[in-house]
Amino acid sequence: MEPVGAVATRTDRAPSVEGLDAASLLDLHRRMVRIRVFETEAGRLMESGDLPGFLHLYVGQEAVAAGALATLTDADQITSTHRGHGHAVAKGAGFRKMFAELFGRVDGYCHGRGGSMHINDLSIGMLGANGIVGAGLPIAVGAAFAARYRGDGSIAMTFFGDGASNIGAFHEAANMAAVLQLPVVFVCENNGYAEFTAQARHMRLDDVADRAAAYGMPSEVCDGMDAVAVRQACRRAVDRARAGEGPSLVEAKTYRYYDHQGVKGLRKPYRTQEEIDAWKARDAIELLEARAAADGVVDAAEFARVWEETRADAVDAIAFARASPLPDPATLTRDVYTD
């Protein structure tokens, strides 16, 4: 079978830095590096058998979460997916509580009750990853409803994959948001695959963005390996939402470097090495660094410092997580209900 989908539809432009000052570029860079380091370490820990459960890693897709979440404030709400670490990190979640949750410890975001797929942080508007494909979309529409009901000026953003665009919840949520003209941004992270099924075998369109037209919703496609491009596209959608102009859909073409779950695929390959290499050649972090340095906007040493600080943060957080106590089985039925 021919490799389909992802490579054919990606754009070949180099990331642009036009119009962004050093602080904004460093902000995008820091968000991406934090995701990359977190996920690389998480993958390593999984491979060494330290982490229980599933792990859907975000490596390769960093530009999407970084670019999209650079447009929001802590008051804005997001819902995420099974591949949710990147969204949490880019929204501002802390490594310590995230790693502790992956280890299943009491100091984790969910006190060991949730795991990778339920990391949430209400204090920064992270309304949760989700184990059910597509389920975050209607919830984000509800958060957007609450924002407008209260008139607090906040908006909601919801992340979903190319595969998720085939589930009813996506279509219902999109139509509902459009009909009610709610302040929500739908961000499709099109990594070309739903698990092991290439896009061309799960839908008959090249662009998920085309689906927005069915709901009378504006949409655009952007280069998901270019954090600046994602930021710009999301900024337009966020501005529309804040101005009361209703929902929009942004599709970012991207790629995951690791397997659907975990790091390395164990069974028969479903992607070619050629395809993987082609995407890696346009690595979002490397390209942002190269371009910013070439344009003389940011000094390379600044980037190096971000990497260093982030790695130190991860070392600290993993030690914290390992030292955190295991949850007490006597608390098993706690927090099922609010008293």
Added chain:
Amino acid sequence: MAVRELTYVKAYTEALHQLMGADDDVFVVGEDVAGYGGVFHMYDGLLAAYGERRMIDTPISETAIVGLGVGAAARGLRPVVDIMFMDFLAVCLDQLVNQAAKMKFMFGGEVRVPMVLTVAAGAGLSAGAQHSQSLEAWLAHTPGLKVAMPSSAHDVKGLMVTAVRDDNPVVMMLNKKLLGAKGAVPEELYEVPFGQAAVLREGTDVTVVALGRMVVEATAAAGTLAAEGISVEVVDPRTVQPLDTATIAESARRTHRVVVVHEAVTFGGLGAEIAAQVTDAAFDHLDAPVLRVGAPFAPVPFSPALENAYLPDRTRIAEACRQITKRS
């Protein structure tokens, strides 16, 4: 503190009207709830009173409707989500069972989902297999959900007030065949607490635990049986999650015999749970095994000839009571 006669459905509308008046965070969302007032007239007058901001008509999108409720509730509002027929929960169960019910626990305890989901439940109107079910067993089996089954106008209002003020997702099962039933309802807001059964009639020979509309049937059966010298105690749990096992077991210790009645199919229904709980709590006091009266293991049929045979009623309840008092 005036008390008047109101229908079951008007008691619901009145509760909501007063709750919305008291708390701006309460809003209603669902299909045809605003402009039309709800297909069962549950929301008549509320659009005029509260406007389109708080009465929201939606497309036919049950997943998105419940999801809107979940998201809004997680953000602190108190949505009342209307899913017309209980049967339609099957198309949006994910948002209820995997999202609303589990969010607090799996998120680590911080979030609250104060959402009320109102459904019309129950058979007896020839509405057919997809518009007649009583699916309380599905819901009561799900940690995180609460399930109320009012049997009277009084309890509709009181349970609705409790439901809207509760910080957990609550499913209000309004029985379609009881919508027009009248009862005494206080004018002011009052709560009927969850997990507190009502002993509606005291008796000494047999306890009948009845759910929803079956409470009405059980009470009628008790009247008939009194004339035959069988004294029946009627217990209405009012909520099946939480379930007031203590009151049921206490009654069982006094009457030594228990019959459980519900509209839902007997197999795997609440009757099985109640029978097990009574057996655990009061085995030494029982003179006979707990009897269950429910529907046969088949979808709800359409033809009145079939549906009448399918649904438990006062005759079958009375028969079960005679049987259980005879064998011991």
